[in-house]
Protein backbone atom coordinates (compact mmCIF):
# COMPACT_ATOMS: atom_id res chain seq x y z
CA UNK A 1 0.00 0.00 0.00
CA UNK A 2 1.29 3.47 -0.91
CA UNK A 3 2.68 5.43 1.99
CA UNK A 4 0.97 8.76 2.77
CA UNK A 5 2.24 11.62 0.70
CA UNK A 6 3.67 13.48 3.66
CA UNK A 7 6.05 10.66 4.69
CA UNK A 8 7.09 9.85 1.16
CA UNK A 9 8.01 13.28 0.00
CA UNK A 10 8.56 15.02 3.32
CA UNK A 11 9.95 18.50 3.27
CA UNK A 12 12.14 17.86 0.22
CA UNK A 13 9.20 17.95 -2.10
CA UNK A 14 9.33 21.16 -4.12
CA UNK A 15 6.19 23.12 -3.21
CA UNK A 16 5.93 25.00 -6.46
CA UNK A 17 5.64 22.05 -8.80
CA UNK A 18 2.34 21.57 -10.63
CA UNK A 19 0.07 18.75 -9.55
CA UNK A 20 0.42 16.58 -12.62
CA UNK A 21 4.18 16.51 -12.36
CA UNK A 22 4.08 15.84 -8.63
CA UNK A 23 1.76 12.89 -9.06
CA UNK A 24 4.03 11.31 -11.64
CA UNK A 25 6.97 11.64 -9.30
CA UNK A 26 4.99 10.34 -6.40
CA UNK A 27 4.24 7.13 -8.24
CA UNK A 28 7.82 6.74 -9.26
CA UNK A 29 9.14 7.45 -5.82
CA UNK A 30 6.88 4.94 -4.27
CA UNK A 31 8.03 2.19 -6.62
CA UNK A 32 11.63 3.05 -5.92
CA UNK A 33 11.22 3.08 -2.20
CA UNK A 34 9.47 -0.24 -2.11
CA UNK A 35 12.21 -1.86 -4.18
CA UNK A 36 15.14 -0.35 -2.37
CA UNK A 37 13.65 -0.55 1.03
CA UNK A 38 14.21 3.21 1.38
CA UNK A 39 11.53 5.83 1.66
CA UNK A 40 12.00 9.35 0.40
CA UNK A 41 12.19 11.58 -2.55
CA UNK A 42 13.81 10.25 -5.64
CA UNK A 43 15.29 12.73 -8.06
CA UNK A 44 13.87 12.47 -11.55
CA UNK A 45 17.28 11.57 -12.97
CA UNK A 46 17.85 8.53 -10.75
CA UNK A 47 17.24 5.16 -12.36
CA UNK A 48 14.41 3.03 -11.25
CA UNK A 49 15.72 -0.54 -11.30
CA UNK A 50 13.99 -2.68 -13.89
CA UNK A 51 12.18 -5.69 -12.64
CA UNK A 52 13.71 -8.64 -14.47
CA UNK A 53 11.81 -11.77 -15.05
CA UNK A 54 13.37 -15.07 -14.24
CA UNK A 55 14.65 -16.60 -17.52
CA UNK A 56 12.48 -19.25 -19.07
CA UNK A 57 13.61 -22.82 -18.57
CA UNK A 58 15.97 -23.83 -21.39
CA UNK A 59 13.47 -26.04 -23.11
CA UNK A 60 11.11 -23.09 -23.63
CA UNK A 61 13.79 -20.67 -24.76
CA UNK A 62 14.10 -19.86 -28.42
CA UNK A 63 17.49 -21.15 -29.44
CA UNK A 64 19.79 -19.01 -31.50
CA UNK A 65 22.25 -21.23 -33.36
CA UNK A 66 24.92 -19.64 -35.53
CA UNK A 67 24.17 -19.91 -39.23
CA UNK A 68 25.03 -23.49 -40.13
CA UNK A 69 28.03 -23.83 -42.48
CA UNK A 70 26.81 -26.16 -45.20
CA UNK A 71 29.11 -29.07 -45.92
CA UNK A 72 29.81 -27.86 -49.38
CA UNK A 73 31.83 -30.89 -50.36
CA UNK A 74 28.98 -33.29 -49.92
CA UNK A 75 26.01 -30.97 -50.38
CA UNK A 76 25.07 -30.22 -53.95
CA UNK A 77 27.73 -29.48 -56.54
CA UNK A 78 30.36 -27.39 -54.77
CA UNK A 79 32.51 -26.93 -57.87
CA UNK A 80 29.70 -26.16 -60.31
CA UNK A 81 30.96 -24.22 -63.31
CA UNK A 82 34.58 -24.13 -62.13
CA UNK A 83 37.42 -24.97 -64.46
CA UNK A 84 40.49 -27.00 -63.45
CA UNK A 85 43.57 -28.22 -65.29
CA UNK A 86 44.93 -31.54 -64.03
CA UNK A 87 48.35 -32.58 -65.29
CA UNK A 88 48.85 -36.27 -65.84
CA UNK A 89 45.07 -36.46 -65.84
CA UNK A 90 44.83 -39.21 -68.43
CA UNK A 91 45.75 -42.08 -66.13
CA UNK A 92 46.06 -43.22 -62.54
CA UNK A 93 45.60 -40.66 -59.77
CA UNK A 94 45.20 -37.81 -62.28
CA UNK A 95 42.33 -39.52 -64.10
CA UNK A 96 40.62 -40.15 -60.76
CA UNK A 97 41.04 -36.47 -59.85
CA UNK A 98 39.48 -35.40 -63.16
CA UNK A 99 36.52 -37.72 -62.58
CA UNK A 100 36.06 -36.61 -58.95
CA UNK A 101 36.15 -32.90 -59.78
CA UNK A 102 33.70 -33.44 -62.63
CA UNK A 103 31.38 -35.35 -60.32
CA UNK A 104 31.27 -32.21 -58.16
CA UNK A 105 30.18 -30.06 -61.07
CA UNK A 106 33.54 -28.83 -62.36
CA UNK A 107 34.97 -28.87 -65.85
CA UNK A 108 38.26 -30.63 -65.18
CA UNK A 109 40.56 -31.03 -68.15
CA UNK A 110 43.52 -33.40 -68.29
CA UNK A 111 46.81 -31.85 -69.43
CA UNK A 112 48.71 -34.96 -70.42
CA UNK A 113 51.64 -35.92 -72.59
CA UNK A 114 49.60 -38.95 -73.70
CA UNK A 115 45.93 -37.94 -73.78
CA UNK A 116 45.01 -41.07 -75.73
CA UNK A 117 45.09 -42.94 -72.41
CA UNK A 118 42.33 -40.76 -70.93
CA UNK A 119 39.08 -42.50 -70.01
CA UNK A 120 36.28 -42.09 -72.55
CA UNK A 121 34.23 -38.98 -71.94
CA UNK A 122 36.92 -37.02 -70.11
CA UNK A 123 38.35 -33.95 -71.76
CA UNK A 124 42.08 -33.67 -72.36
CA UNK A 125 44.67 -31.44 -74.00
CA UNK A 126 48.10 -32.58 -75.10
CA UNK A 127 50.69 -31.02 -72.81
CA UNK A 128 54.24 -31.82 -71.79
CA UNK A 129 54.84 -30.18 -68.41
CA UNK A 130 58.58 -29.95 -69.06
CA UNK A 131 58.04 -27.71 -72.09
CA UNK A 132 57.09 -24.07 -71.56
CA UNK A 133 55.53 -23.57 -74.99
CA UNK A 134 53.45 -26.70 -74.59
CA UNK A 135 52.17 -25.64 -71.15
CA UNK A 136 51.33 -22.11 -72.32
CA UNK A 137 49.58 -23.49 -75.40
CA UNK A 138 47.46 -25.80 -73.23
CA UNK A 139 46.34 -22.90 -71.02
CA UNK A 140 45.49 -20.84 -74.09
CA UNK A 141 43.32 -23.65 -75.47
CA UNK A 142 41.61 -24.05 -72.11
CA UNK A 143 40.98 -20.33 -71.85
CA UNK A 144 39.66 -20.14 -75.41
CA UNK A 145 37.05 -22.73 -74.53
CA UNK A 146 36.04 -21.77 -70.98
CA UNK A 147 37.34 -18.23 -70.45
CA UNK A 148 38.20 -18.88 -66.81
CA UNK A 149 40.51 -20.89 -64.57
CA UNK A 150 39.72 -21.79 -60.97
CA UNK A 151 42.56 -24.12 -60.15
CA UNK A 152 45.30 -26.46 -61.25
CA UNK A 153 46.34 -29.84 -59.97
CA UNK A 154 50.00 -30.52 -60.75
CA UNK A 155 49.96 -34.28 -60.62
CA UNK A 156 52.03 -35.43 -63.59
CA UNK A 157 55.00 -37.40 -62.42
CA UNK A 158 57.44 -40.12 -63.31
CA UNK A 159 59.22 -42.54 -61.03
CA UNK A 160 62.80 -43.77 -61.19
CA UNK A 161 63.96 -46.76 -59.16
CA UNK A 162 67.74 -46.97 -59.50
CA UNK A 163 70.75 -47.02 -57.18
CA UNK A 164 72.68 -43.77 -57.20
CA UNK A 165 75.65 -45.49 -58.87
CA UNK A 166 73.50 -46.35 -61.89
CA UNK A 167 71.57 -43.07 -62.09
CA UNK A 168 72.88 -40.91 -64.91
CA UNK A 169 72.64 -37.14 -64.79
CA UNK A 170 70.16 -37.36 -67.64
CA UNK A 171 68.00 -39.68 -65.51
CA UNK A 172 68.18 -37.29 -62.60
CA UNK A 173 67.42 -34.22 -64.72
CA UNK A 174 64.48 -35.91 -66.40
CA UNK A 175 62.84 -36.77 -63.07
CA UNK A 176 63.40 -33.24 -61.75
CA UNK A 177 62.13 -31.74 -65.01
CA UNK A 178 58.79 -33.56 -64.89
CA UNK A 179 58.19 -33.81 -61.15
CA UNK A 180 59.52 -30.46 -59.94
CA UNK A 181 60.17 -28.04 -62.79
CA UNK A 182 56.82 -29.04 -64.31
CA UNK A 183 55.06 -28.03 -61.08
CA UNK A 184 56.81 -24.64 -61.12
CA UNK A 185 56.03 -24.09 -64.79
CA UNK A 186 52.36 -24.92 -64.32
CA UNK A 187 52.01 -22.48 -61.41
CA UNK A 188 53.82 -19.73 -63.30
CA UNK A 189 51.79 -20.22 -66.48
CA UNK A 190 48.46 -20.38 -64.64
CA UNK A 191 48.97 -17.06 -62.85
CA UNK A 192 47.69 -14.74 -65.61
CA UNK A 193 44.41 -16.67 -65.75
CA UNK A 194 43.63 -16.61 -62.04
CA UNK A 195 41.36 -14.05 -60.42
CA UNK A 196 42.89 -13.10 -57.09
CA UNK A 197 39.99 -10.97 -55.83
CA UNK A 198 37.61 -13.84 -55.13
CA UNK A 199 35.81 -14.53 -51.83
CA UNK A 200 37.56 -17.08 -49.61
CA UNK A 201 35.63 -20.15 -50.74
CA UNK A 202 36.24 -19.37 -54.41
CA UNK A 203 39.90 -18.42 -54.31
CA UNK A 204 41.94 -20.09 -57.03
CA UNK A 205 43.65 -23.31 -55.96
CA UNK A 206 46.99 -24.84 -56.74
CA UNK A 207 47.28 -28.46 -55.60
CA UNK A 208 50.70 -30.03 -56.10
CA UNK A 209 51.03 -33.79 -55.88
CA UNK A 210 54.17 -34.77 -54.00
CA UNK A 211 54.67 -38.11 -52.21
CA UNK A 212 55.33 -39.46 -48.75
CA UNK A 213 58.83 -40.14 -50.12
CA UNK A 214 59.35 -36.39 -50.14
CA UNK A 215 59.61 -36.74 -46.34
CA UNK A 216 60.87 -40.26 -45.85
CA UNK A 217 63.48 -40.89 -48.49
CA UNK A 218 64.05 -44.40 -49.78
CA UNK A 219 67.06 -46.31 -51.10
CA UNK A 220 67.23 -46.36 -54.90
CA UNK A 221 64.78 -43.48 -55.26
CA UNK A 222 67.18 -40.55 -54.88
CA UNK A 223 66.00 -38.51 -57.86
CA UNK A 224 62.34 -39.17 -57.13
CA UNK A 225 62.66 -38.33 -53.41
CA UNK A 226 64.59 -35.16 -54.24
CA UNK A 227 61.91 -34.07 -56.70
CA UNK A 228 59.06 -34.70 -54.26
CA UNK A 229 60.86 -33.00 -51.36
CA UNK A 230 61.30 -30.09 -53.75
CA UNK A 231 57.56 -30.04 -54.49
CA UNK A 232 56.80 -29.73 -50.76
CA UNK A 233 59.26 -26.86 -50.33
CA UNK A 234 58.05 -25.18 -53.53
CA UNK A 235 54.45 -25.40 -52.34
CA UNK A 236 55.29 -23.59 -49.11
CA UNK A 237 57.14 -20.85 -50.97
CA UNK A 238 54.26 -20.38 -53.44
CA UNK A 239 51.70 -20.41 -50.63
CA UNK A 240 53.47 -17.50 -48.96
CA UNK A 241 54.11 -15.61 -52.19
CA UNK A 242 50.58 -15.97 -53.59
CA UNK A 243 48.69 -15.33 -50.33
CA UNK A 244 46.06 -14.14 -49.78
CA UNK A 245 44.68 -14.37 -53.32
CA UNK A 246 45.59 -17.95 -54.21
CA UNK A 247 45.65 -21.05 -51.98
CA UNK A 248 48.50 -23.50 -52.56
CA UNK A 249 48.65 -26.94 -50.96
CA UNK A 250 50.42 -30.27 -51.38
CA UNK A 251 48.96 -33.71 -51.52
CA UNK A 252 51.37 -36.41 -50.37
CA UNK A 253 50.07 -39.87 -51.25
CA UNK A 254 51.55 -43.09 -50.01
CA UNK A 255 51.64 -46.20 -52.23
CA UNK A 256 48.61 -46.00 -54.53
CA UNK A 257 47.44 -48.73 -56.85
CA UNK A 258 48.27 -47.31 -60.30
CA UNK A 259 50.54 -48.16 -63.21
CA UNK A 260 53.35 -46.28 -61.48
CA UNK A 261 53.19 -48.51 -58.40
CA UNK A 262 52.77 -51.66 -60.48
CA UNK A 263 56.15 -50.92 -62.08
CA UNK A 264 57.93 -50.91 -58.71
CA UNK A 265 59.85 -53.86 -57.24
CA UNK A 266 57.93 -53.70 -53.95
CA UNK A 267 54.50 -53.77 -55.58
CA UNK A 268 53.62 -57.29 -54.47
CA UNK A 269 54.57 -56.85 -50.84
CA UNK A 270 52.71 -53.54 -50.61
CA UNK A 271 49.58 -54.76 -52.30
CA UNK A 272 49.43 -58.19 -50.71
CA UNK A 273 50.51 -57.34 -47.16
CA UNK A 274 50.17 -53.57 -46.93
CA UNK A 275 53.74 -53.71 -45.63
CA UNK A 276 54.54 -50.79 -43.32
CA UNK A 277 51.07 -49.30 -43.70
CA UNK A 278 49.06 -49.15 -40.44
CA UNK A 279 45.75 -49.29 -42.33
CA UNK A 280 47.01 -52.49 -43.93
CA UNK A 281 46.72 -51.74 -47.64
CA UNK A 282 47.69 -49.33 -50.38
CA UNK A 283 45.38 -46.48 -51.43
CA UNK A 284 43.14 -46.48 -54.45
CA UNK A 285 43.49 -43.60 -56.90
CA UNK A 286 39.95 -42.53 -55.97
CA UNK A 287 40.88 -42.17 -52.30
CA UNK A 288 43.70 -39.81 -53.21
CA UNK A 289 41.36 -37.94 -55.56
CA UNK A 290 38.90 -37.28 -52.70
CA UNK A 291 41.59 -35.35 -50.86
CA UNK A 292 42.45 -33.43 -54.03
CA UNK A 293 38.79 -32.50 -54.47
CA UNK A 294 38.70 -31.26 -50.88
CA UNK A 295 41.73 -29.04 -51.52
CA UNK A 296 40.11 -27.72 -54.72
CA UNK A 297 36.78 -27.07 -53.03
CA UNK A 298 35.28 -24.46 -50.75
CA UNK A 299 35.71 -26.56 -47.60
CA UNK A 300 39.48 -25.93 -47.63
CA UNK A 301 39.03 -22.17 -47.78
CA UNK A 302 41.39 -21.50 -44.84
CA UNK A 303 44.18 -23.86 -45.82
CA UNK A 304 47.36 -22.87 -47.59
CA UNK A 305 50.92 -24.20 -47.47
CA UNK A 306 49.74 -27.48 -45.95
CA UNK A 307 50.66 -31.06 -46.78
CA UNK A 308 47.71 -33.41 -46.85
CA UNK A 309 48.93 -36.98 -46.37
CA UNK A 310 46.89 -39.79 -47.86
CA UNK A 311 48.99 -42.76 -46.86
CA UNK A 312 47.05 -44.98 -44.46
CA UNK A 313 49.34 -43.83 -41.66
CA UNK A 314 52.53 -44.98 -43.39
CA UNK A 315 54.29 -41.69 -42.66
CA UNK A 316 53.55 -39.80 -39.46
CA UNK A 317 55.69 -36.84 -38.53
Ligand SMILES: NC(=O)c1ccc[n+]([C@@H]2O[C@H](COP(=O)([O-])OP(=O)(O)OC[C@H]3O[C@@H](n4cnc5c(N)ncnc54)[C@H](O)[C@@H]3O)[C@@H](O)[C@H]2O)c1
Nearest residue numbers: 088091092093112113128129155156157211255256258260
Ligand atom coordinates in the same frame (compact mmCIF):
# COMPACT_ATOMS: atom_id res chain seq x y z
N1 LIG B 1 51.15 -44.33 -57.45
C1 LIG B 1 51.77 -44.08 -56.31
O1 LIG B 1 52.02 -45.01 -55.53
C2 LIG B 1 52.16 -42.69 -55.94
C3 LIG B 1 52.57 -42.45 -54.63
C4 LIG B 1 52.92 -41.16 -54.26
C5 LIG B 1 52.88 -40.15 -55.20
N2 LIG B 1 52.47 -40.41 -56.48
C6 LIG B 1 52.46 -39.30 -57.41
O2 LIG B 1 51.18 -39.15 -57.94
C7 LIG B 1 51.26 -38.62 -59.26
C8 LIG B 1 50.44 -39.50 -60.20
O3 LIG B 1 50.97 -40.81 -60.11
P1 LIG B 1 50.26 -42.06 -60.80
O4 LIG B 1 50.51 -43.20 -59.93
O5 LIG B 1 48.86 -41.73 -61.19
O6 LIG B 1 51.17 -42.21 -62.09
P2 LIG B 1 50.82 -42.82 -63.52
O7 LIG B 1 52.12 -43.23 -64.10
O8 LIG B 1 49.74 -43.83 -63.40
O9 LIG B 1 50.24 -41.57 -64.33
C9 LIG B 1 51.06 -40.47 -64.60
C10 LIG B 1 50.44 -39.60 -65.66
O10 LIG B 1 51.31 -38.51 -65.91
C11 LIG B 1 51.45 -38.35 -67.30
N3 LIG B 1 52.73 -37.70 -67.58
C12 LIG B 1 53.97 -38.22 -67.46
N4 LIG B 1 54.88 -37.34 -67.87
C13 LIG B 1 54.23 -36.24 -68.26
C14 LIG B 1 54.64 -34.98 -68.77
N5 LIG B 1 55.92 -34.69 -69.00
N6 LIG B 1 53.70 -34.05 -69.05
C15 LIG B 1 52.39 -34.34 -68.86
N7 LIG B 1 51.94 -35.51 -68.39
C16 LIG B 1 52.87 -36.45 -68.09
C17 LIG B 1 51.35 -39.75 -67.85
O11 LIG B 1 51.02 -39.75 -69.24
C18 LIG B 1 50.27 -40.33 -66.98
O12 LIG B 1 48.99 -40.08 -67.53
C19 LIG B 1 52.73 -38.57 -59.60
O13 LIG B 1 53.23 -37.28 -59.40
C20 LIG B 1 53.35 -39.52 -58.62
O14 LIG B 1 54.69 -39.20 -58.34
C21 LIG B 1 52.11 -41.67 -56.86
